Amino acid sequence: MALSAVALCSRALLKLGAEPISSFEDGTAESMAASLLYGSTRDAVLSAYPWTFATAQKGLARLVGKPVADFQYAYQLPPDFLRILSAGEGGRSRGIDYQIIENRLHTDAPAVTATYIFRPYESMFPAYFDQLMILRLAAELCLPLTESTSRAESMLNLAEKEFRKTKSIDAQQDTPQSIEGFNLIEGRY
Structure with missing residues (x-):
């Protein structure tokens, strides 16, 4: 099931124990924070690794x-x-x-x-990437909504672990690249 931007943010909010949102224009602190942080967080996570999708x-x-x-x-x-x-x-x-x-x-x-x-549409995100986005959004939303730096650090650590796992899953979607034009390898033959 493909998740929308609002659904990704709602699930991140639930991980924090906050109320989910039905749109970015709900008028709540949660919807305002999600609206302000979603786009830059999505682009940062997408830019951080050469995701196959x-x-x-x-x-x-x-x-x-x-x-x-x-x-x-x-x-x-x-x-x-x-x-x-x-x-x-x-x-x-x-x-x-x-x-x-x-x-x-x-x-x-x-x-x-x-x-x-x-920048793909959220409907193109695979399930393994959705989970990474949810945790990363929770980490980004934690401090503005809970004002707890220790909780925000904990969420960021969880997001970093998920990032490593997600990169590993995504790397299996492609043939490994070979080393081309490398003098030391060519010199062996």
């Missing part, structure tokens, strides 16, 4: 204006972009030198395919 590849649109220095071309990043993982050209998604400047990708490549972390 939040990774995309896309050819980027080259911008007309040239970068001021260092590179020949600038490319528009997608609107759902959170973090770049790699960039490449010629049917490859990695291998070129680039830099993100002013929310644009700068490079010398005349065409770019980017692999990046995007």
